[in-house]
Amino acid sequence: MKVIFKKSPWAFIVLIGVVSLFSDMTHEGARGITGPFLATLGASGAIVGFVAGFGELVGYGLRLFSGIISDRTKKYWTVTFVGYFINLLAVPALALAGSWQMAAVLMILERAGRAIRNPARDVMLSHATSSIGHGKGFGVHEALDQIGAVSGPLIVSAVYFFSGSYSESFAVLLIPALLALSILFVARLKYPKTEQLEIKENVEKKVFSKRFFWIYLAGVSLMAAGFADYPLIAFHFKQTNQVSTTMIPVMYAIAMGVDALTALLLGHWFDKHGVKVIIGSTLISLLFAPLVFMGNFTTALLGMVCWGIGMAAQESVVRAVLSSILPPDKKATGFGMFNAIFGLFWFLGSFLMGFLYDVSIPLLVGFSLIIQLASVPFFVRLSKQIA
Numbered sequence: 001m002k003v004i005f006k007k008s009p010w011a012f013i014v015l016i017g018v019v020s021l022f023s024d025m026t027h028e029g030a031r032g033i034t035g036p037f038l039a040t041l042g043a044s045g046a047i048v049g050f051v052a053g054f055g056e057l058v059g060y061g062l063r064l065f066s067g068i069i070s071d072r073t074k075k076y077w078t079v080t081f082v083g084y085f086i087n088l089l090a091v092p093a094l095a096l097a098g099s100w101q102m103a104a105v106l107m108i109l110e111r112a113g114r115a116i117r118n119p120a121r122d123v124m125l126s127h128a129t130s131s132i133g134h135g136k137g138f139g140v141h142e143a144l145d146q147i148g149a150v151s152g153p154l155i156v157s158a159v160y161f162f163s164g165s166y167s168e169s170f171a172v173l174l175i176p177a178l179l180a181l182s183i184l185f186v187a188r189l190k191y192p193k194t195e196q197l198e199i200k201e202n203v204e205k206k207v208f209s210k211r212f213f214w215i216y217l218a219g220v221s222l223m224a225a226g227f228a229d230y231p232l233i234a235f236h237f238k239q240t241n242q243v244s245t246t247m248i249p250v251m252y253a254i255a256m257g258v259d260a261l262t263a264l265l266l267g268h269w270f271d272k273h274g275v276k277v278i279i280g281s282t283l284i285s286l287l288f289a290p291l292v293f294m295g296n297f298t299t300a301l302l303g304m305v306c307w308g309i310g311m312a313a314q315e316s317v318v319r320a321v322l323s324s325i326l327p328p329d330k331k332a333t334g335f336g337m338f339n340a341i342f343g344l345f346w347f348l349g350s351f352l353m354g355f356l357y358d359v360s361i362p363l364l365v366g367f368s369l370i371i372q373l374a375s376v377p378f379f380v381r382l383s384k385q386i387a
Contacts, residue, residue: 007190009128009197013137015187016125017144022180023088024145026173027110028256029152030091032249034107035234037166041100045235049354051104052229053347059111060343067119067336071329076120077188083117084184086110088177095170115343119335124194126323126331131197134320139267142316146260152176153249153256161246198328212325212382216275217338219378220318223282224342225349226289226371227310230255232354233292242300251304258308263316270317276383277317279376285310289368293361 038048070079090110097103129137152173159169191197230252237243243251262281269277284306291303319335326334349371356364 007197009131009137012128012187012191012194012197013125013141014144015183015190016121017141019084019180019184019187020141020145021148022176022183023084024148024256025152025155025176026088026091026148026180027114027152028149028252029156029173029176029249030094030110030170031230032153032234032252033156033160033166033169034094034103035231036238036245036248037094038100038103038231039235039238040166041097041103043100043104045232045239045357046354047100047104048235049229049232049357050351051100051107052231053350053354055108055111056229056350057343057347058108059115060339060341060346062112062115062340063119063343064333064336064340066116067332067334067339070120070123070332070336076124076194076332077192079120080117080124081184081188083113083115083120084181085113087113087117088180092171092174092177095167115339118339119332122319122323122335123332124191127194127196127198129320129323133267133271134323135267135270135317137267138320138323139263139265139270139316142263142267142312143260145315146256146263146312148176149256150253150260153253157246157249157253160249213334213338215378216321216325216382217341219278219375219382220314220338221342221345222371222375222378223310224314224346226286226368226375227314227346227349228289228292228307228353228368229346229350230307232350232357233304233307236293236357237300242295243297251300254301255304255308255311258305259312259315262309262312266312267316267320270320274383275321275379278313278321279379279383281309281313281317282372282376282379285313286369286372289365293365 035048038051066079066083070076087110090106090113094103094106097106125138125141126134155172156169159172160166163169234248234252237248237251238245266277266281288303288307288310291299291306295303322335322338323331353364353367356367
C-alpha cells in the first residue's frame with residue numbers, strides 16, 4: 001500500500017482517476033437512462049434536447065466562475081470537494097423525482113456540481129502531468145474515468161432489467177457516489193499540495209499566444225455544437241424502438257468503453273503529433289449522426305463507436321492542449337473561460353438538434369455533419385503550432 005500511495009505524479013493521477021471512475025459510474029450510469037426517464041414523465045424531444053443542452057450550458061458556464069475563484073483563492077481542493085458533493089448526490093436523488101420538471105432540476109444540478117469541480121481538479125492534474133506528458137497523463141485519467149462510465153450504465157441496465165423501475169436504478173448509484181467521495185478524501189490527505197508535483201522546466205516552457213487560444217476555442221466550439229448529447233440519442237432509441245429499453249444504457253456503456261480505449265491512444269499520439277490528432281478524431285466522430293439517427297440497430301452500434309471516439313478527444317486531448325498552452329497562474333481561469341464558451345455552443349447545438357428532431361431527422365443529421373466538419377479548418381490551421 002505504501003508503494004501505491006507514494007508521492008509521485010503517476011500515483012496522484014491514478015488516485016484521482018479512481019475517484020473519477022466511481023464518479024462516472026454514478027452520473028454516467030444515470031445519464032444512460034435520463035432521456036427515456038424524462039419521456040416516461042411526459043417530456044417531448046424538444047424538452048429533452050433543452051434539458052440536456054441547458055445542463056451542459058450550466059455545466060460548462062459555471063466553470064468560468066469556478067476557475068476564477070480557484071485561481072484567486074488557490075483553494076483547489078476545497079472547490080473540488082464542493083463540486084463533487086453536489087455532482088454526486090444529485091444523481092441518486094433522481095429516484096425521488098415525480099415530474100420531468102423536478103428531474104430536470106436535478107439533472108442540471110448534477111451538471112452544476114461537475115462545473116464547480118472540474119477547473120480546480122484539472123489544474124491539479126496538470127501539475128502531475130507536467131513531468132510525464134499532458135496527453136499521456138490526461139489520457140490515463142480519462143481511461144480510468146471511462147471504466148466507471150462503462151460499468152455505471154451496465155449496472156443501471158441490470159437493475160432496470162430485474163426491477164423495471166427507474167427509481168431503483170437511480171437509487172443504487174448512491175453506493176459509487178459515496179465511494180468516490182471517500183477516495184477523494186484519501187487523495188486530499190496524501191497530496192495536500194499538488195503544485196509540488198509540477199516540473200518547473202515544463203511550467204516555464206513557451207506559452208502560445210491568445211490568438212492560438214481563440215482559434216482553438218472556435219474549432220472546439222463548432223465541434224461541440226454539432227455533437228448530440230446522449231439523452232437525445234437515448235430518447236430517439238426509445239421513441240423508434242431502434243434499440244430496446246434495456247439495451248439503451250448498454251449502448252452508452254459501449255460508447256464509454258470505446259472512449260476509454262481511444263483516450264489512451266489519443267493521449268499518446270497527442271504528445272507526439274499535437275493538434276493533428278483532433279482532426280482525425282473529428283472526421284471519424286462526425287459520422288455518428290447519420291449512423292445513429294438514420295439506420296437500424298447495427299448502424300446505431302457503429303454510430304455509438306464514432307460518438308465514443310469524439311468523447312475521448314473532448315475529454316483527453318482537448319484538456320491536454322489547454323494544459324500545454326495556459327499560463328501556470330491562470331490555468332483554472334483559462335480552463336473555466338474555455339469551457340464556458342464551449343458549453344454555450346454545446347447548449348445551442350443541443351437545443352437546436354432537439355428542435356430539429358421534432359421537425360425533421362434528416363435536417364438534424366445535416367446540421368450535425370456540417371457544423372462538425374466546419375471545425376476541421378481551425379484545427380488544420382493550428383496543427384503545426386503545437387506538438
